[in-house]
Amino acid sequence: MNYSFYGNHIDRFGWFADGLKAAFERNGHLWVDEPEEAALVVNFFEPDRPRPFRRKAQAVFLISVTDSAELLDHAIYSAYPSLVRSLANLLITLVDEGGREPTAHFLTPEQGHYTVSGDLPIEEYFDRVYGRIHPLATSQLVINNVYRTDLPEELWDGDEVTRSIHEAGRRLDSLDLLPTPFPMHEVLPERDIKHIRRLYGLGGLSYGNISARKDETTFWMSASGVDKSNLQEVGRDILLVQDYDPEENAMILSVPPEIEPRRVSVDAIEHWMIYREHPEVGAIIHVHAWMDGIPATEFNYPCGTYELGVAVADIIRDAPDPGKAVVGLKNHGVTITGESLEEIFERTGGKLIQPVPMS
Numbered sequence: 001m002n003y004s005f006y007g008n009h010i011d012r013f014g015w016f017a018d019g020l021k022a023a024f025e026r027n028g029h030l031w032v033d034e035p036e037e038a039a040l041v042v043n044f045f046e047p048d049r050p051r052p053f054r055r056k057a058q059a060v061f062l063i064s065v066t067d068s069a070e071l072l073d074h075a076i077y078s079a080y081p082s083l084v085r086s087l088a089n090l091l092i093t094l095v096d097e098g099g100r101e102p103t104a105h106f107l108t109p110e111q112g113h114y115t116v117s118g119d120l121p122i123e124e125y126f127d128r129v130y131g132r133i134h135p136l137a138t139s140q141l142v143i144n145n146v147y148r149t150d151l152p153e154e155l156w157d158g159d160e161v162t163r164s165i166h167e168a169g170r171r172l173d174s175l176d177l178l179p180t181p182f183p184m185h186e187v188l189p190e191r192d193i194k195h196i197r198r199l200y201g202l203g204g205l206s207y208g209n210i211s212a213r214k215d216e217t218t219f220w221m222s223a224s225g226v227d228k229s230n231l232q233e234v235g236r237d238i239l240l241v242q243d244y245d246p247e248e249n250a251m252i253l254s255v256p257p258e259i260e261p262r263r264v265s266v267d268a269i270e271h272w273m274i275y276r277e278h279p280e281v282g283a284i285i286h287v288h289a290w291m292d293g294i295p296a297t298e299f300n301y302p303c304g305t306y307e308l309g310v311a312v313a314d315i316i317r318d319a320p321d322p323g324k325a326v327v328g329l330k331n332h333g334v335t336i337t338g339e340s341l342e343e344i345f346e347r348t349g350g351k352l353i354q355p356v357p358m359s
Contacts, residue, residue: 001137002030004038006053013044013065016094019122023130029137040137043086047093050085061136061302064088068095071105079107089136089302092129104129112300112331114358132300139305142269144250149257151240156256161212161220162238166231168210168285168341169222173229177287177352178208208333209265211241211275212283212341218242218254219275223262235259244272266304267335273313274337280323283341288333289352295319296328303332331358 003024009017020042021031035041036056043053043064053062064086071078071093083091089109094102099118104125106114116128158166172178208228211221219241222231231237235255241264243252251268255261265271271284295315301308312327312335319325324347327335333356338344 001039002032002037003040003042003137004032004035005042005044006035007044007051008046009042009044012046013067013094016065017042017044019126020129022123023126024137026127027130027134040133043088045082045086047082050082052085052087055087061090061139061141062086062088063090063092063133063136065092065094067102068093071095079105083107083109090133101125104132106132108300108331112356112358114331135299135301135305135307139301139307140249141266141302141304142244142249142251142306142309143263143266143304144248145261145263146245146248146250146252147255147261148242148252149255151234151254151256155240156234158232158234158238159214161214162231162234164283164341165210165212165220165222165238168212168283168345169228169231171345172208172210172285172287175352177289177354178228179288208285208287209267209271210283210285210341211265211268211271213275213281214240216279217276219271221264221268221271224265225262233259235261237262239264241268241272244269267309269304269306270309270312270335273309274316277313278316278322278337280339281337282323282339283344284335284337285341285344286329286333286335287352288356289354290328290356291326291334291348291351291353294326294328294334297330300329300331332356 005017032038040061041053043062045051045066047066047068066082079091079093091107093105095105097103097118101118103118104116209222211219213219220238221241222228223237223239226237236259240254241251242254245252251264253264267286274281274284297311301311315327316322316325323337325337329335336344336348
């Protein structure tokens with residue numbers, strides 16, 4: 001995968017850009033001069049000037065790099081505004097904490113926070129930094145949708161399965177397991193909130209997703225960018241996933257003809273893999289919470305990537321009962337399979353904990 005830099009990567013952040021570039025080259029990545037032509041862009045900016053890099057393609061991953069005299073209180077509250085304002089997939093904040101180099105603080109949109117110590121030898125320091133970036137640099141995002149207006153008319157208003165998804169969303173919300181994607185009111189002034197709402201098209205959004213099998217090959221799933229606690233309209237809030245097209249790298253959806261559909265959840269590729277391999281799985285829930293003693297993915301692959309789907313599917317395959325498995329997604333949350341949504345709630349009730357542990 002090729003990569004490029006954007007912003008002030010020569011003067012203020014020259015030392016970090018040079019070390020990071022050397023780490024990328026050691027691992028076989030190709031440099032391109034024009035950021036618009038890169039699949040991964042590292043955006044450098046001063047802390048009071050978080051300029052976003054405007055992606056031309058959805059599949060471009062953006063990493064923002066800035067610095068700070070210190071991270072006040074919790075990293076989320078002091079650094080999260082820069083993550084959001086720069087529209088990044090990952091923020092690296094460099095903080096002088098008395099080591100050989102600044103400590104690299106990593107912050108994800110899901111509020112994951114972890115560090116690389118500045119006390120390491122310089123080459124190992126950048127190899128560790130690269131190790132945190134690697135899942136972004138090598139993963140394939142599956143977020144494109146192909147809509148077929150062939151949903152049978154008797155399903156335009158949903159069925160028992162879609163109603164169970166609606167109830168599951170309400171239940172997750174009552175358990176406080178649908179955190180908003182950006183704790184905006186906690187970290188941003190009202191002026192910035194209005195700006196971010198325009199940029200992201202934010203409404204009553206929430207993290208997490210829900211799906212349930214319809215038949216042998218298809219399943220209903222919550223849409224991306226909708227309030228998961230109020231899933232009702234077919235084609236907008238809940239969509240029928242028919243298949244995955246590897247040539248188009250897109251999920252195939254069946255929708256009503258008279259509606260402007262939304263994209264299905266980015267985790268649809270992961271759910272598709274699980275349903276196809278395990279006919280005993282009748283439902284899947286993903287939430288940003290954790291459970292003690294569960295197996296977890298090795299890397300924090302981004303949501304919506306083929307690699308995350310494979311990593312989760314591999315663990316479920318080795319589970320004692322794939323039909324009733326709980327898999328930890330490193331620094332992110334859990335994916336839970338079950339006979340039905342109701343069965344998942346009965347089996348995991350009182351066991352889900354927050355926040356998600358970071359490492």
